[in-house]
Ligand code: HEM
């Protein structure tokens with residue numbers, strides 16, 4: 001392949017992937033910063049009051065979250081397409097143009113959130129300032145921009161998949177990405193009926209994170225296993241199809257766990273409880289799958305070399321990325337599976353619904369299931385763009401991984417304790433009124449948990465800085481095997 | 483490979499995945515049709531005809547709304563216009579809303595529309611939860627209309643110097659910075675008097691939605707777990 005001055009690998013698709021990854025990493029940093037602002041406001045309510053209120057900090061925190069993940073997901077697909085299909089991505093020039101449109105749109109949306117914040121109760125506000133719907137606050141004009149960009153992306157993917165080699169991984173991604181993009185449409189209309197509003201809003205949120213995004217993770221994990229430890233494609237893809245069946249089989253109707261209390265009929269109690277209770281199963285399967293394949297290839301390597309585990313050379317060609325992939329397998333299971341199961345039965349959810357308990361789960365799940373594997377993809381790109389054969393862990397990579405992961409775990413535990421106080425005091429005892437709410441919030445345990453969340457947040461942010469430095473510098477580090 | 487087991491055949495699992503996904507999707511779409519019909523907003527006719535809707539029409543703001551235990555369902559339900567003693571709405575007792583209890587369908591719908599637009603335009607859900615969804619920085623608004631804090635003996639009427647729930651709420655919404663209840667204060671969001679009226683109508687209508695008993699024991703503070 002012809003060499004390319006920017007990526008050194010001659011693939012325009014991979015070059016575009018690095019653009020997506022870079023922008024994603026910047027937004028990840030922004031997400032954390034605004035999370036810190038919101039966390040400070042829990043501890044010091046006067047902080048930036050009237051300038052950058054909690055609502056605005058939170059909007060940027062969670063929208064940056066969603067957008068950086070979408071960017072990193074697009075980037076991952078552009079990265080793996082040439083490897084999987086054996087050809088350059090079709091229509092890559094348009095793909096590159098769309099990247100700039102997407103990035104520009106995001107910058108405008110964020111600036112409007114920051115400096116205009118709210119508008120009068122009118123359609124104009126919905127179209128140009130904010131849609132006011134959690135996670136997808138972006139105004140309507142940006143929704144349409146996103147639809148156009150997503151169509152272009154899906155177009156690139158389909159044309160390439162059809163022209164080149166269509167592996168199982170590519171097939172799954174093709175089906176999955178079209179569902180992912182299509183679901184966004186469910187969040188793009190206005191209604192006066194808040195129950196109808198929330199019904200469709202959950203189609204976007206739940207069917208993204210508990211169906212299409214999970215399947216995406218399955219596909220990326222499959223790619224990573226083949227790439228990083230040389231797992232056998234036949235086996236990996238068989239697991240992938242089983243995971244797809246289990247994820248969609250439980251996740252699609254698991255949507256019902258959000259329809260317990262929003263005005264929807266009582267039959268969702270049974271449907272939501274049954275199917276969402278099954279949702280952890282594929283996550284266990286994915287965890288087992290990653291570790292099993294790892295153990296198997298490492299074992300085969302040892303048998304080949306006739307050594308024991310202490311002397312055989314590691315089969316892993318990218319240590320930091322693989323670490324993040326293993327953290328993904330475990331974090332997905334813990335954050336989504338275990339923390340999700342905690343509150344997924346209606347008997348429990350009646351009291352935990354909309355408390356810090358939800359936030360505890362939201363943090364560990366988004367982090368464990370998505371942030372981890374996408375950071376892993378960043379490292380795969382660093383390895384590829386620098387032509388490195390074996391990328392090793394560095395002090396920085398180990399420190400950043402530990403600080404980020406440790407911080408998120410502490411944060412989750414703190415939020416879980418806060419949720420516990422809220423459930424007992426504000427909900428069970430005080431009946432969820434205004435006074436009951438503030439009784440719970442002013443409890444000592446609650447207040448301490450908020451302090452710990454802030455401290456944990458600072459740890460996570462420190463880890464992120466180290467991560468950014470490592471990603472920028474490790475490619476030139478001479479310790480790696482080239 | 484004639485002897486290869488079907489269980490390790492990728493084609494088999496691919497087909498399984500396709501069928502399972504298709505089946506789950508079809509079931510979800512079917513349930514969506516049923517649910518959509520059940521949560522479609524009612525209208526004034528329904529209220530006149532004493533038809534209980536999961537999501538009552540906008541003119542529900544002309545009625546008195548309470549949240550009471552239904553013995554039959556074993557959970558609390560919104561009661562509109564008085565209770566028949568068995569946990570069903572009578573649709574009789576009216577209640578003045580900004581001095582009137584005769585809002586026409588069109589007038590009430592316009593108010594609700596303004597309120598819902600306002601809820602989104604001011605990013606309410608990025609501090610509060612509605613129907614339990616949103617942010618956790620401020621109290622849940624699902625049944626805020628019924629909160630004792632806004633009632634005759636509640637703190638907010640005294641604080642705002644108003645004599646009715648709706649006026650106290652509207653006043654607070656326009657100048658939240660003037661009426662701090664805790665160190666954590668609601669910001670001023672530039673809400674006009676007209677928008678405030680719409681928002682309160684929206685909150686009142688939302689409190690009439692049948693949420694299957696969420697939140698539990700609302701407004702029954704007795705300092706004990708069971709507030710029946
Ligand atoms: C990676 C997968 C997942 C992610 C990223 C995720 C994330 C989230 C987030 C962010 C929320 C809060 C939404 C809001 O702001 O209102 C939420 C709610 C919820 N999740 Fe998950 N989740 C995942 C998987 C699961 C699983 C597998 C289960 C069940 C086994 C589950 C059960 C729930 C429940 C019951 C709620 C509603 C909480 C409430 O009533 O307040 N989640 N999830």
Ligand code: HEM
Pocket residue numbers: 032033035036038039058061062065358359360362363366367371453454456457458460461616617618619
């Ligand atoms: C510096 C670290 C972080 C801090 C200080 C922080 C802080 C916060 C705060 C204060 C909220 C608002 C919660 C509320 O409404 O009461 C929030 C919400 C949220 N954050 Fe973070 N966060 C951090 C990192 C992360 C990370 C790494 C992720 C995911 C990868 C994440 C995902 C979320 C989600 C999904 C929500 C919405 C939760 C819900 O509605 O249930 N945050 N965060």
Ligand SMILES: [Fe+2]
Pocket residue numbers: 206210254255257258
């Ligand atoms: Fe869900």
